[in-house]
Amino acid sequence: MNFDQAMAAFEPALPLAVAYSGGADSTALLVACAARWPGRVEAFHVHHGLQAAADDFERHCAAVCERLGVPLRVQRIDARHMPGESPEDAARRARYASFAALATVGREQGALESIALGQHADDQVETVVLALSRGAGLAGLAAMPPVMERDGLRYHRPLLAVPAAEIRAWLTAREVPWIEDPSNADPRYTRNRIRAELLPALERAFPQFRATFARSARHAAQAQLLLAELAQQDLASVGSPPDIKALQQMSRARQANLLRHWLLEAHGCTPSTVQLDELLDQIAACTTRGHGLHIKLGAGFVERQGPVLGWYNSAPPTKPLR
Structure with missing residues (x-):
């Protein structure tokens, strides 16, 4: 699926917030949503405070949102992890807490229920590989759902079937700038090693791996739903x-x-x-x-x-x- 096809199929409840980091994926999502629903979209930016470039990220996002005519809400957090805690997990929990807080402010001015996230097909593959490496069960192998409910909000991932290269090509063709987070090249993070070393090897060996991994994740998600239904029935009996x-x-x-x-x-x-x-x-x-x-x-x-x-x-x- 290409970027335009994915966006054409995206039908969230409006008004809509886009989680906007300034990177390519969230930039493309914000630009497309703002063009499709003018006046009904805003951007949520989380300032993690984890690196010196974070202030530059915020300034870049503010400049892009001003050009697009999109309101920008910023939440500053301390996303440092505790000893023994995964840095990625700590940052993820902090981001969702920030989105919930920003949405609460938005609700004062309208019934904001939908937030769009920019995860794409490569992110989904990385999630499946991480789950396999940890010996995860079906819930982990199901990876990221296209839609989920959390803290009273509905989160959408409309780009899960779109490869990262397709998103960057879409932006380049329209001369839309984005920023590269230097931490994405840090080999200390497992996801970065998967992205830099494993995905190119999979591309050479199995060119359709993004689609097939996504299909396996959907099968796992369906099976997990059946297990949840069985558990509910069994819990009612015991x-x-x-x-x-x-x-x-x-x-x-x-x-x-x-x-x-x-x-x-x-x-x-x-x-x-x-x-x-x-x-x-x-x-x-x-x-x-x-x-x-x-x-x-x-x-x-x-x-x-x-x-x-x-x-x-x-x-x-x-x-x-x-």
């Missing part, structure tokens, strides 16, 4: 919190699917494979009334509470020694 004896009547794979769903939906917890396997082992061992169960999952703990599994955000108070 109760929430889950009854241990009812869980034990299910296959181990079905228990795992239900527990992942319950932990995420009810407690915002995504256990690692090792943690979930340990929880399943402890559930299988609960064959007597007095058998305890206790395991740390994410930021909390799962414990046996009589016949059911209980959740604590922190460790329950210990009994004093006598």
Whole structure:
């Protein structure tokens, strides 16, 4: 799919905000949206404060928005990561929090519900490869959805089928300037190494890899939806919190699917494979009334509470020694 075809198929609720970094992808998206819906589009720019060039990025975005006649809203954040935390994950969470804050300001002046993101086909391939490298399940292999709901907002990715080179060619043909983030060339980031080393090799070996990877991601997303529906049905039958004896009547794979769903939906917890396997082992061992169960999952703990599994955000108070 080329850029113009992707934009023709894009039908968001208006008014619309475009997440605008100043890079090629968000620039092309902003220019196209502003031309198609004049007066109904604004730009959201997040100043991460992570590099000296961030002020230049903001000035560039302001100049482009002025030429386009598009309002620009800027949110300044400190996106530094904590020890042991992924820099990319920390920055991503900070960006979404910023978009939600900027949208709240926008709602005071109109019902802003839609935000467009500039991720493209190469970004989708990188996401699938990262998921494979981490041993992810279907949820990870599904990669980025074209539409998602978060914080009461609907996020759109209309360019997921468009290669990065096609977007840059579109901008070059129209003599539209963009900026290159120097951090995109930093080999310390896994995504950058995938982009610089792996994607060219895939291009040579499998020229259609972007389309085929995207198709696999869609298949994974469909399968994940089915697993979520099954988990909802199973949770309704065993109760929430889950009854241990009812869980034990299910296959181990079905228990795992239900527990992942319950932990995420009810407690915002995504256990690692090792943690979930340990929880399943402890559930299988609960064959007597007095058998305890206790395991740390994410930021909390799962414990046996009589016949059911209980959740604590922190460790329950210990009994004093006598």
